[in-house]
Structure formats: structure tokens, C-alpha cells
Amino acid sequence: MKKYYKVLFLAGLTSLYASCKRDLETVPIEQQTLDVIFDSRDSAGANANRFLYDSYLHLPSIHNRVGGDFLDAGADDAISSNTSNTSVFQLATGAYTANGYPDNQWSNFYTGIRQTNIFISNIDRVPLKGKLSNGTPFNRVWKAESKFLRALYYFELLKRYGGVPLLGDRVLSLADDVNIPRGSFSDCVEFIVSECDVIKDSLRTNPIDANNIERPTKAAAIALKARVLLYAASPLYNGGNIEAGNQYTGYASYDAGRWQRAANAARELIDQNVLSLDPSFQNVFLNQMSPERIFARQGGNNQSVENNNGPIGYTSSINNGRTSPTQELVNAFGMANGKSITETGSGYNANSPYENRDPRFYATILYNGAPWLGRPVQTHEGGADKPGGTRQQTRTSYYARKFMADYTGSAQYSNIPHDHILFRYAEVLLNFAEARNEYLGAPDADVYSAVELIRRRAGLNPYTIPQGLSKEQMRALIRNERRVELAFEEHRYYDVRRWKIAETEFNKELHGKLIYKLGSGAFSYQDTPVLQMKFKAPQMYFAPIPYSEVVKNKNMVQNPGW
Incomplete structure (x- = not known):
């Protein structure tokens, strides 16, 4: 009996993707059989390779991903300039229910799985020919790539929802029992x-x-392992379970060895x-x-980040x-001399707040007076970039600059690569230092050493960092380094949660600057x-399991508070 590719996936019981129709053109994708995709006569694995590439389509993106905004605008690093009821506004203010979580990725990642x-x-x-230079045959390489994607998709689910159903290698059909309980x-x-x-x-x-720059490497597998172990060791899960005895939201008790395990993976x-x-x-x-x-x-090569932000x-x-x-x-970025803006001897001047700052500040933030497209940015009241009125514009007197090329002296934007970097070495160093x-x-x-390499x-x-810091002082420094180094890379939203400090950090008033141009040409700030x-603890530490999944799966246990 032929096994047809139009088998439906567990979470939504919807047909699989239509995107690879562009690649498998002889027959509509919904009619492609596994025998055609995984052809026993195709030593080049052409169709199988296209199928593998389509599995990449469910990878996380970063730039303006959540309803047109960076996820960081749902944390305390930014707000959306759009004044309507945006998805990130709902995340930042807790204005969502189990029926409408603004960053629900359940179906996306289970489709990928x-x-x-x-x-x-x-x-x-598929009788693939060829092997890597180390002798690994391509069948094994491609299978390993697919397993990496699957592991990453499970992690993306885990950090949002806690424990989720683990399917192993199973491919379920409508005839199978889909009442699968959550894994711990x-x-x-x-x-x-x-x-x-x-x-x-x-x-x-x-x-x-x-x-092959888009393909996962050995380093990617180790980096993913280090990240998931860092999460597992963190206070939210490791001794800080929001519901005692709930196997889906963390461990039953604290184990310091989890920190050592995370450090060893990064090391x-x-x-x-x-x-x-770099x-x-x-x-x-x-x-x-x-x-x-x-x-x-x-x-792709485009101007999307520039045009959006x-x-x-x-x-x-x-x-x-x-x-x-x-x-x-902005305040989290210290001074060029390595001191925080509140530290004695930092040289910070409130009347000239953007001078001599951490160089990462200038690569991350566009501020009043920043050189851009041939003139200084004007975010003072009534300035060209904050004119007032109904047009969408900065609400804080700052614009996001990260991921953009150097346009200080350019007349206009140009097409540049805007990849979504999911793992980079700086994070590995910070993961190691924290653990x-x-x-x-x-x-x-x-x-x-790890932190100073980044600085x-x-x-x-x-x-260099002052010697003799306590564990708590170093913790605060590492957390701030993560904030400025990894800004807008979708870490802050989850870091604050895994540290279990969201009821403080995400229950506060956020600020911008009112900047007025004085008659002398100077500015007041x-x-x-x-x-x-608004953060509702403890329920908002985890996203709600989609209501549709709870309704159709009698073994699906909802997260606490939802």
C-alpha cells in the first residue's frame, strides 16, 4: 500500500507544507508519495534534499517576527512604535489568554518535527553517494542535520511551554492514537x-x-546542548518550580550539578x-x-531591517x-572605560548622555545626534525623526540600529545579508561564564576570562573586570553583559523568565527621553x-498550551494558571 505524503501532523491535523511545491513540480506536493521523494534509484538524493531543505522553513526568525515587532519589544528593552494593540504590547502587559497567546508556535514547531x-x-x-572529508557518508550527515533541526524545535517548544509530547521517530496518521501526554x-x-x-x-x-553556511555543524549541536542545559540549571526550573511536584514545569528540587553540567557543555x-x-x-x-x-x-539580501526600523x-x-x-x-550600556553609567569615575554626563559610551551602544541604538544617511538623527521634540502627529515614529526618542550596515555617510540603504543568527560564539562564552x-x-x-573576552x-x-567580585556581583555583571551583547536576539524575554525575576523586571514602568532643543543649540533631556x-506570576512564566490542543487531547495537561 502506498504511503502518501499528505499524512496530517499531530498538533493541528492539517496537511503538511505547500512551500516545496516549487521544488517538486512533476506532481502536486499533496500527491507526492514517499517512494518518489525518497527514491531508491536517486543516488544524488535530489528530491530528498529538497524535502530536507523544506524542514528548515520552521526555524526561528528574529527580525520583526512577532506581529511586525522584535520579541524584545515584549520585554523591557523596547516598545513597539505602533500604538495599536500589537502582539508584543499584549506580551508586555499580560493582555492575553490561553485562547490567544501572541507568540503561539506550537503548530509551527510540531510541523517541523x-x-x-x-x-x-x-x-x-536513498542510495546517496559521497561522504564528508572525515569519511561520514551523506546519508548519516543528512539524518544528523534533520535530528538537529528536530532537537532545536523541541527546545523552542520547551522554553515556551515546559515539557511537551515527545514523539521519538514516530510519524502519526489519523488512524493512530494522538492522545499523547506531555513529556516531563x-x-x-x-x-x-x-x-x-x-x-x-x-x-x-x-x-x-x-x-553550506545554512547547515548545522558539530559546533551547532554542542551549542544547542549547552543552551538547553543552561536553561535546565536556571532558577525557574532548578529548585524554583512554579508548582511543586509539577513535572512539566521543572525539577522537584535544586541540584548544583546542573550548573556544572551546563558549564561543561559550553566548555x-x-x-x-x-x-x-569576530x-x-x-x-x-x-x-x-x-x-x-x-x-x-x-x-536573504535585502533592506528589510532598515525599512522596518x-x-x-x-x-x-x-x-x-x-x-x-x-x-x-540605553542605561544598561556602560561607558567606553568599562564602568556603568552610575559608577564613580565613569565620566557619564547627563547633559551629554551619548558621549563615550560602550561601542556596542552605537551599533545597537540610533539616538539624537547619531550620524545616519548623511545627517544627524533628530529625535528631539519636533525634529525630523520625531515630528509628532499621527505618523508612526519613535515613542522613546530612540530607534533600533542593530543588524544594519554602516550608513553614516550613505545617501540610502543597500541590500545586505539579513540572516537570523540563532547561535554565536559570544553567547557560548556567556553561557559558560554564567553556569x-x-x-x-x-x-x-x-x-x-570568558567575560573579558567579550568586553x-x-x-x-x-x-578587565575588578578582581575579588562576589558570586552575586559577577552574576549581576554577566546578566548585564547578556543584555547589551545579545540585545534584539530574542534572549532577554526568556533570560528574565529563566532567572525567575520577571515579576520584578517585567512589572515596572518603562521610559524614554523627552529631548528639547534649546536656543543655544544644546539639548535638555x-x-x-x-x-x-504587567507580569502575572506565576502563570506568565510559561506560555499557555494552545486551547485547541487541550480540547482535542484528553491527556494534555494545561500549564498552571491557564
């Missing part, structure tokens, strides 16, 4: 970790060539010496062959000014409130 399971179960039919948080972590361990030596190695990648920090922070996001990149979803007053380019960074994020610091009684030289690349002078965040 189903596709990878089909591939894993059938690729061995621990089981999901161990599944992802074990998959990474199994596949890492079957993947390509870094540095990867330009023809494994560090010790391989196959990656390094000398240029900005170049990481522009150069597809950057030595810092580990794994990214390709985004650029200051609005430039007639030479499309600018929608969608993202308004908050004063809280090791939490495991030890006080930070050691390895913790200092040195940032251009801080001096980049005044903080102004722009949004009151």
Missing part, C-alpha cells in the same frame, strides 16, 4: 541533549564553507578552538563567514521606525514614562 521524523524514517532508502521537563531536556551527543560527530565541522565547544569572536561586533551580523557564527537561518525622517529611503528602544536598555559562576562559591579565572572585543578600555509592564 513531523517533517524531520518523515525524513529520518525514510532517508536510508526532565525527559525533554534529556532527549535534546542525547540527540546532540549522538549527532555531533556526524555533522559538518567548523569552519564551514560558503556553500567542550570553547576547548575545541574552532570558533572565535574582531568587529557589527560584522558578526553582516558577514556570513564570520568566525563567530555557529548557526543561522538565512534571510529606520528613523522616519529620511526621504531617500523607506523608514517605518517600528522599534523604540527603552531608556532602560560556572553559579556552580562555584566565587568566580574563578575561567569566569573572568575586549566590544572595545572597552580597560576591558528628561526621562518620561512610555509603558507600564
Whole structure:
């Protein structure tokens, strides 16, 4: 009996993707059989390779992903410049229910899991020729790639929902029992970790060539393992379970060994010496062959980030000014001398607040007076980029600049690569530093070294950290380094949750600047409130399981509070 590709996937019981219709043209995709896709006579694996590539379509994206906004606008690093009831506004203010979570990714990732399971179960039919230089046959390489994607999709589910149903290699049909219970948080972590361990030596190695930059490598598998173990060791799950005895939302008790395990996973990648920090922070996001990149979803050459987020007053380019960074994020960037703006000797001047700041500030934020497209940005009241009126514009006097090229002297934007970087080496260093610091009684030289590597690349002078910091002082420093280094990369929203401090950090008033141009040409600066965040603890630490899944699956247990 022929097995047809139009089998329906578990979460939505909807037909699989239509996107690869462009690749398999002889017969409509809904009529393609597995025998055609995984052809036992196709030594090149042409159709199977197209199928594998379509499995990548469910990878997370970053830029203006959530209803047109960065996810960080649902945290405390930005707000949407759109004044309507945006998705990120609902996330930031807790204005959502189990029926309408604004970042519901359940169906997307389970569709990806189903596709990878089909591939894993059938690729061995294809008599692929060829192998990597290390001797690994391509059948095994492609299967390992698919298992990496599946592990990443499970992690994306885990960080949102806690423990989720684990399907193994099964490909379910309508005739199967789909009342599958959730796996425990621990089981999901161990599944992802074990998959990474199994596949890492079957993947390509870094540095990867330009023809395969979109494919996962051994470094990607280790980086994913390190990230999931860091989450597992974090307070929300490790001793801080929001509901005692709930196996889906964390562990029953604290275990310091989880921190050590996370540190060891990150150290494994560090010790391989196959990656390094890019000398240029900005170049990481522009150069597809950057030595810092580990794994990214390709985004194409375009002007999408610039058009979506650029200051609005430039007639030479499309600018929608969608993202308004908050004063809280701006204040997190210290000074070029490595001190925070409130620290004695920092040199911070409230009357000239954007001078001599951490160089990452200038690569992340467009501020009043920043050089851009041949003139200074004007976000003072009545300025070209904050004119008032009904046009969408910054609500904080800042625009997001990250992921853009250097347009300080250009007349207009140009097409550049806008990949969605999902793993990079700086995060691995920060993961290691955090995990090791939490495991030890006080930070050691390895913790200092990892953080100082990042501060040195940032251009801080001096980049060194004062000796003798306590565990708590180093924790605060590492958390702030994560905030400024990884801004707008979809870490802050989940970092604050896994640290279990969201009821404080996401229950506060956010601010921007009111900037007035004085007759002398100088400016005055005044903080102004722009949004009151609301976080309902403990329920908002986890996203609600989609209501449709709870209704149709009698074994599906909803998250606490939903």
C-alpha cells in the first residue's frame, strides 16, 4: 500500500507544507508519495534534499517576527512604535489568554518535527553517494542535520511551554492514537541533549564553507546542548518550580550539578578552538563567514531591517521606525572605560548622555545626534525623526540600529545579508561564564576570562573586570553583559523568565527621553514614562498550551494558571 505524503501532523491535523511545491513540480506536493521523494534509484538524493531543505522553513526568525515587532519589544528593552494593540504590547502587559497567546508556535514547531521524523524514517532508502572529508557518508550527515533541526524545535517548544509530547521517530496518521501526554521537563531536556551527543560527530565541522553556511555543524549541536542545559540549571526550573511536584514545569528540587553540567557543555565547544569572536561586533551580523557564527537561518539580501526600523525622517529611503528602544536598555550600556553609567569615575554626563559610551551602544541604538544617511538623527521634540502627529515614529526618542550596515555617510540603504543568527560564539562564552559562576562559591579565572573576552572585543578600555567580585556581583555583571551583547536576539524575554525575576523586571514602568532643543543649540533631556509592564506570576512564566490542543487531547495537561 502506498504511503502518501499528505499524512496530517499531530498538533493541528492539517496537511503538511505547500512551500516545496516549487521544488517538486512533476506532481502536486499533496500527491507526492514517499517512494518518489525518497527514491531508491536517486543516488544524488535530489528530491530528498529538497524535502530536507523544506524542514528548515520552521526555524526561528528574529527580525520583526512577532506581529511586525522584535520579541524584545515584549520585554523591557523596547516598545513597539505602533500604538495599536500589537502582539508584543499584549506580551508586555499580560493582555492575553490561553485562547490567544501572541507568540503561539506550537503548530509551527510540531510541523517541523513531523517533517524531520518523515525524513529520518525514510532517508536510508536513498542510495546517496559521497561522504564528508572525515569519511561520514551523506546519508548519516543528512539524518544528523534533520535530528538537529528536530532537537532545536523541541527546545523552542520547551522554553515556551515546559515539557511537551515527545514523539521519538514516530510519524502519526489519523488512524493512530494522538492522545499523547506531555513529556516531563526532565525527559525533554534529556532527549535534546542525547540527540546532540549522538549527532555531533556526524555533522559538518567548523569552519564551514560558503556553500553550506545554512547547515548545522558539530559546533551547532554542542551549542544547542549547552543552551538547553543552561536553561535546565536556571532558577525557574532548578529548585524554583512554579508548582511543586509539577513535572512539566521543572525539577522537584535544586541540584548544583546542573550548573556544572551546563558549564561543561559550553566548555567542550570553547576547548575545541574552532570558533572565535569576530574582531568587529557589527560584522558578526553582516558577514556570513564570520568566525563567530555557529548557526543561522538565512534571510536573504535585502533592506528589510532598515525599512522596518529606520528613523522616519529620511526621504531617500523607506523608514517605518517600528522599534523604540527603552531608556532602560540605553542605561544598561556602560561607558567606553568599562564602568556603568552610575559608577564613580565613569565620566557619564547627563547633559551629554551619548558621549563615550560602550561601542556596542552605537551599533545597537540610533539616538539624537547619531550620524545616519548623511545627517544627524533628530529625535528631539519636533525634529525630523520625531515630528509628532499621527505618523508612526519613535515613542522613546530612540530607534533600533542593530543588524544594519554602516550608513553614516550613505545617501540610502543597500541590500545586505539579513540572516537570523540563532547561535554565536559570544553567547557560548556567556553561557559558560554564567553556569560556572553559579556552580562555584566565587568566580574563578575561567569566569573572568570568558567575560573579558567579550568586553575586549566590544572595545572597552580597560576591558578587565575588578578582581575579588562576589558570586552575586559577577552574576549581576554577566546578566548585564547578556543584555547589551545579545540585545534584539530574542534572549532577554526568556533570560528574565529563566532567572525567575520577571515579576520584578517585567512589572515596572518603562521610559524614554523627552529631548528639547534649546536656543543655544544644546539639548535638555528628561526621562518620561512610555509603558507600564504587567507580569502575572506565576502563570506568565510559561506560555499557555494552545486551547485547541487541550480540547482535542484528553491527556494534555494545561500549564498552571491557564
